[in-house]
Amino acid sequence: MEVEKSLNNKEVATSEGSKNIKKQKTLIGANVIFMILIAIAIFVFVSYINDRHYYRCDFTASGKYSLTAKTKKILKNLDQPVFITSLLVKKQDYRFYGQVIDILEEYKYLSDKITVTLLNPLTDRTKITELAEKMKMDLEQLQINSVIFTCGDKSKHVQQSEVIEREFPFKFKGEEIFTSAVLNVTRDKQTNVYFTKGHGERDYGDFERAGLGNLASAIKRANYNVLPLDLLKQKRVPENCDILFIAGPTKSFSTQETNYIRDYLGTSARLMNDKGELKNGKLIVMLEPAVGVNKSSGLNALLGEYGVVVRDDAVVYNKVNMPLFGMQTVVEVYISDEKYLDHEITNDIKKLTTVFYGSSVLNIAPMSDTMAFAAKGIIQAPDQSWGETEIVGKKRPKYDEDSDISSPIILAVASELREAKADPTAPPHATQAFVDIGKKGPRVVVFGDTDFAANAFSDNPGNQDLVLNAISWLARREKELGISAKAPDVRRAIVKPGQLSAIFWLSIAGLPSIGIIIGGFVWWRRRR
Amino acid sequence: MRNVTTIFQREILSYFYSPIAYVVISVFLIASGFFFAGNLQFWQEASLKGSLDSIQFFLLLLTPVITMKLFSDESKSGTMETLMTSPVTDFDVVFGKFLAALSLYTVMILPTWIYVLFLSIFGNPDFGPIFSSYIGLILMGGLFVSIGLLVSSLTKNQVVAAVIGIVSLIILWVIGFLSTYGDGWFYEALRYIGTYDHWSSFTKGIVDTRDVIYYLSFTALLLFITVRNVESRKWR
Numbered sequence: 075m076e077v078e079k080s081l082n083n084k085e086v087a088t089s090e091g092s093k094n095i096k097k098q099k100t101l102i103g104a105n106v107i108f109m110i111l112i113a114i115a116i117f118v119f120v121s122y123i124n125d126r127h128y129y130r131c132d133f134t135a136s137g138k139y140s141l142t143a144k145t146k147k148i149l150k151n152l153d154q155p156v157f158i159t160s161l162l163v164k165k166q167d168y169r170f171y172g173q174v175i176d177i178l179e180e181y182k183y184l185s186d187k188i189t190v191t192l193l194n195p196l197t198d199r200t201k202i203t204e205l206a207e208k209m210k211m212d213l214e215q216l217q218i219n220s221v222i223f224t225c226g227d228k229s230k231h232v233q234q235s236e237v238i239e240r241e242f243p244f245k246f247k248g249e250e251i252f253t254s255a256v257l258n259v260t261r262d263k264q265t266n267v268y269f270t271k272g273h274g275e276r277d278y279g280d281f282e283r284a285g286l287g288n289l290a291s292a293i294k295r296a297n298y299n300v301l302p303l304d305l306l307k308q309k310r311v312p313e314n315c316d317i318l319f320i321a322g323p324t325k326s327f328s329t330q331e332t333n334y335i336r337d338y339l340g341t342s343a344r345l346m347n348d349k350g351e352l353k354n355g356k357l358i359v360m361l362e363p364a365v366g367v368n369k370s371s372g373l374n375a376l377l378g379e380y381g382v383v384v385r386d387d388a389v390v391y392n393k394v395n396m397p398l399f400g401m402q403t404v405v406e407v408y409i410s411d412e413k414y415l416d417h418e419i420t421n422d423i424k425k426l427t428t429v430f431y432g433s434s435v436l437n438i439a440p441m442s443d444t445m446a447f448a449a450k451g452i453i454q455a456p457d458q459s460w461g462e463t464e465i466v467g468k469k470r471p472k473y474d475e476d477s478d479i480s481s482p483i484i485l486a487v488a489s490e491l492r493e494a495k496a497d498p499t500a501p502p503h504a505t506q507a508f509v510d511i512g513k514k515g516p517r518v519v520v521f522g523d524t525d526f527a528a529n530a531f532s533d534n535p536g537n538q539d540l541v542l543n544a545i546s547w548l549a550r551r552e553k554e555l556g557i558s559a560k561a562p563d564v565r566r567a568i569v570k571p572g573q574l575s576a577i578f579w580l581s582i583a584g585l586p587s588i589g590i591i592i593g594g595f596v597w598w599r600r601r602r
Numbered sequence: 603m604r605n606v607t608t609i610f611q612r613e614i615l616s617y618f619y620s621p622i623a624y625v626v627i628s629v630f631l632i633a634s635g636f637f638f639a640g641n642l643q644f645w646q647e648a649s650l651k652g653s654l655d656s657i658q659f660f661l662l663l664l665t666p667v668i669t670m671k672l673f674s675d676e677s678k679s680g681t682m683e684t685l686m687t688s689p690v691t692d693f694d695v696v697f698g699k700f701l702a703a704l705s706l707y708t709v710m711i712l713p714t715w716i717y718v719l720f721l722s723i724f725g726n727p728d729f730g731p732i733f734s735s736y737i738g739l740i741l742m743g744g745l746f747v748s749i750g751l752l753v754s755s756l757t758k759n760q761v762v763a764a765v766i767g768i769v770s771l772i773i774l775w776v777i778g779f780l781s782t783y784g785d786g787w788f789y790e791a792l793r794y795i796g797t798y799d800h801w802s803s804f805t806k807g808i809v810d811t812r813d814v815i816y817y818l819s820f821t822a823l824l825l826f827i828t829v830r831n832v833e834s835r836k837w838r
Contacts, residue, residue, distance in 0.1 A: 106830045117823045121794055124815040133730030134807035176806065194782070201785075565648040567725035574643055577720050581635025585713055586628040593624020600619060 130183050136563040139176050141184065145253045149185040156256055158182075159205060159222045160192045162234055170238055170246065174221065177248045181256075188256075195219070215291050221252070225259035231295035246560045254551070258297040265316040265549050267293060268303040273371075274324030276360075276524055278302075283530035286321055292538050293545060305331045311338035311355070317548050318355065322362035322524030326372035339516045341379055342446035345491075355516045356548040358541075360524040363389055363434035380489040380518040381449030383437035388461035388479055390433045390522075391471050403471050405432040407455050407485065409536070417452040417488060419519070419543045426536030428453070433523035435461040436484045447518070449489035453540075457481050485522045486540075488547065491515040519544045605690040609698025610705075613672070617706050626667055627710045633660045638717045648725025650717060651805045654735050657714070658801060661707075661739075661746060662775060666767025668706050669750025670760045672699045673832070677758040682835070692833045696825055700744075700751055707743040711736075731807030738804025741817035742797065746771060748824035755831045 132139045141149075158178055164171050175192065182190045193201050195218035205222075206213045209229055216222070219234040232255050237248040269278050269290075278300055281287035290300050303312070305327075311318055311334055318338065320327075327335075340346075340353030347353055361371060361384060374384045391403045407430040414420035414428075438449045461479025462471045473480075491514070521527075521544075526537050569577065617623040637656040645652060676682040685695060721727040749770050754763040778796020781789045793799060800813040 103834070106834055110827055110830055113823055113826045117819055120815065120819045124812050124819070125794060128810060128812040128815075130811075131809045132807065133734045133809060135728045135730055139806070139808055172806075176808075563728065565726050565728060567642060567646055567648040567721055567727075569642060569646065569724045573724065574639070577642065578635075578639035581639050581717070581720075582632050583635075585635060585716060586631040588713075589624045589628040589631060593621045593628065596619065596624065597621045 128183070130180070134563065136560070138173070138560065138563060139180055141177070141180055141249055141253075145181075145249055146184055148253055148257060149181065149188065152185050152187040152256070152260060154225050154260055155187050155189065156185075156259060157224045158188060158190045158252075159224070160190070161195045161202065161216065161218050161220050161222065162192075163195055163219055170234065173246050174234070174237060174248055177252065178221070181252065215295070217295075221255075223252075223255040223259045228259040228261075228264065228297060229295075230255040230258045230297040244562065246562065249560070255297075264297065264299050265551075266299045266301055266312075266314050267317045267319055267545065268301050268312065268315045269319045269321060270303050270305060270323070272304050272306060272325075273320075273327060274322075276321045276528060278321070281529060283528065284525075285529050286527060288529045288532040289527050289538060289541060292532075292542060296542060296545070298545065298549075305334050310334050316356060317545060318357045320357070320359045320371075320373070321527070322360050323371045323373075324362060326370055327376075328372065332372060332376045335376060336379070339380075339518070342444060345446060345515065352515050354514065357516075357518045358521075358544055358548060359519070360521045360527060361434050362524045363432065363522070377518070377520055378439055380447045380516075381439045381441070381445065382487045382489055382518065382520045383439050384520070384522075385435040385437065385461060385479065388435045388463050390430070390435060390455050390459050390483055390485065391462050391473075392456060392459045406430070407433060407459060409453055409455070409485070413454050413456060415451050415454055417450060419488060419540070419547045420452050423536045423539050423543060426539060427534065428536035428540050429526060429531055429534045430455075430485055430523045431525035431531060433485050433521075433526075435479050436487045436520060436522050438484070438487065446491055447489050447516075448492040449487050449518075451484035451486070452488050452519075453484070453486040455481070455483040455485055459483050487520045488544070489518040489520075517548050517550075519548060605694035606698045606701065609690065609695055610701045613699050613702030614705055617668075617702065622667070622671070623706055623709075626664055626706075627713075630660060630664050630710050631713055633657070634714055634717075638714075638720075642720075648721045648727040650721070650727070650732050650735060653717065654739070654805055655802075658739070658742065659775075661711075661743070662771045663768055664710070665707060665743065665746035666750045666753070666764045666771065668710075669703050669747055669754050669767060670764040671754070672703060672751055673755040674758055674760045674763045678760075686832075686835060692829045696751065696755075696829045696832060700747060700825060703747045703751065704740075704744055707747060708740065711739055711743070728807065731805060734804045734807050734809050737809060738801055738813070741804075741814060742801055744821040745797065745817050745824070748821045748828070749774070752824050752828045752831065755828050 130139075158181065160175065160178065162171050162174060178190045182188045193205070195202060202216060203213060206216050209216070209222075209224065217231060217233070221232045221234075223230045223232070232251050237251050238244050238246060269275065269286075271277075276284065276286045278286045278290035293300055298317075303315070303318070305311070315338065318335065335355075335357065338353070339355035339357055345353055359373060359377065361373075371384075377384055389405060390407050391405060392407050394402055394404050394406070396402045396404075409428040409430065410426070411424060414424045433455075436451070438451060439445075441448065459481060460473045461483055462473075463477045463479065464471075464474070521541075525531060526534075527541050532538050634653065634657045638650075638653040641647075641652040641656070673682070676685060686692075718727065718729075718732055750763070750767040753767045753770060754760075757763050757766070774795070774797050776796070776798075777792050778798045781793035781796065783789070794816070800816050803810050803813050
């Protein structure tokens with residue numbers, strides 16, 4: 075009985091021991107799982123903090139990814155969130171694509187107010203549609219291959235082509251453009267562009283061939299406000315008008331209206347406003363001679379005061395060798411290379427072709443010491459062009475030495491205050507009083523044509539850029555940051571075919587054979 | 603630390619006493635040499651960026667081969683019990699093995715410096731991105747080795763360890779690309795976990811603490827899990 079009892083006790087003890095061991099194992103197992111979960115939680119926490127607070131160090135010799143102190147300061151002082159959305163297509167220009175994305179990463183790094191989203195326009199259609207709805211824009215207006223900067227209800231679109239300098243060796247000017255875009259959308263005041271109406275001007279809301287709808291969209295994308303202006307109704311140019319746009323009037327401006335414009339711009343005789351400040355009006359005029367022979371726009375006298383003489387009774391013809399038809403006289407004028415004269419408006423579009431379609435001839439008025447403004451031609455027609463004075467009733471235009479206007483023919487002019495002369499002995503001119511103000515004051519740009527800016531011609535490479543550059547120049551945005559473009563740091567290896575062959579065999583056979591020989595030797599030794 | 607050194611010496615010697623290290627190194631050098639010469643011929647650039655991008659894919663395939671035997675072999679040959687009962691901690695064992703595998707990995711990529719020599723002879727390379735690329739390669743190697751080590755501690759079969767290791771690394775490689783298919787914290791997490799984005803900064807010449815800490819913290823987590831897994835053998 076006692077043996078049986080003892081055996082039973084042992085069984086109970088074994089069973090209890092086994093239970094204890096099992097319990098202990100479960101406890102240890104639970105402990106290990108718990109510790110692993112804690113470790114994962116720590117990893118997640120560290121990752122979370124790490125993703126938000128970080129430090130970047132640029133090891134490249136050229137500082138390819140480093141931003142200038144100017145940009146850093148602007149980003150540091152941001153007080154509103156700026157959303158940057160890239161709609162760039164990677165495959166179209168992979169080298170600059172990478173550089174754009176990397177520099178945007180740097181913007182994000184330097185300010186917690188910046189949010190960068192990369193969208194693929196070819197695959198992220200839903201997100202792009204959402205973005206268009208949010209920005210109250212058509213999908214087409216968003217444009218692929220652009221980077222969109224938004225802040226509140228303001229936005230600025232930067233095209234990929236804008237971030238590359240058009241002159242070889244294609245420097246990258248992303249920082250200047252992007253910082254400028256950040257400034258644009260975060261500024262309290264937006265630049266207002268007023269389009270005059272009531273004189274048969276081209277409509278900026280019209281997307282038909284003759285309208286200026288595409289141009290207006292491009293101006294809006296550059297973060298300008300586009301507004302209409304009826305001068306006779308308003309009886310003045312509004313105070314908040316930064317740029318006054320007159321696009322192809324077919325009826326004459328009245329004397330009253332031109333006086334409103336004069337008052338807004340300032341004249342050589344009266345450059346100061348009532349507060350004693352220098353007037354700061356900006357005017358862009360596009361003329362339309364083809365529709366109004368001998369019908370003046372009423373602006374000739376006004377423009378003359380800014381050094382621009384308008385020959386609106388002439389159309390420029392150009393000889394072109396056309397397939398099948400041989401040498402023909404046509405009204406299209408193709409501008410490229412040296413026909414863009416040196417000016418801030420044209421300097422970066424010299425590699426692009428601009429097409430004018432029936433333009434009037436502009437001249438530069440002779441200077442006098444009492445004139446405060448100096449005009450400068452910015453575009454010239456090709457040498458074989460001439461200004462035809464007998465348009466009506468002439469079937470085949472022909473150059474007439476006596477009556478027609480010969481080359482050089484200027485198609486666009488920019489005018490601004492003359493720079494004060496540094497030489498004190500030089501005769502004084504009207505701007506002598508403004509020695510200290512630098513290049514401030516009114517600016518005027520006149521184009522002899524309007525069609526080149528219309529929807530029908532907006533696909534030509536330089537057409538829209540020319541107008542946008544003119545608007546930037548008027549708004550004094552052309553070089554407001556002065557951040558220089560970065561030269562590409564591509565380091566070439568000059569290797570001759572024979573050398574390349576040697577490198578190839580050394581790399582794939584010479585170097586690995588050392589490992590194979592040592593390995594074989596070790597194996598052979600261990601085998602013995 | 604003495605125990606770690608002992609384990610490290612034992613493992614590193616076992617690598618170089620067997621032909622496996624030489625085979626792995628040679629295969630790696632043949633592949634990387636091919637990519638280097640190909641890139642040089644195609645781009646004519648005094649830069650390692652293109653070739654390193656291709657080379658690191660080979661590292662995905664070869665690192666698990668380096669680590670496959672570390673624990674699987676011990677389990678299969680029965681030396682694991684001896685090791686577990688010896689006066690070394692589980693951490694010593696795991697860390698010693700990790701250092702040995704990472705050393706072999708470093709020895710494997712070290713000869714690629716001859717490419718830098720070639721570039722210096724025939725061009726004027728920017729040494730900044732080259733230097734940062736090698737920092738990235740070592741950090742990435744630490745992560746790859748720790749994954750291989752964890753997988754090796756989970757199975758007794760070396761081939762299974764290698765295959766699971768390669769598959770795990772490839773998943774980790776491509777997981778970042780999935781982040782482009784959506785928004786929100788989940789996709790953000792995928793982007794963060796994926797190794798490619800973290801590696802590409804180094805090749806450009808940028809050393810970002812996000813990438814450095816990603817590699818270090820992920821490696822530490824995996825080593826910790828490996829230690830716990832090795833420890834669990836005692837009570838399983």
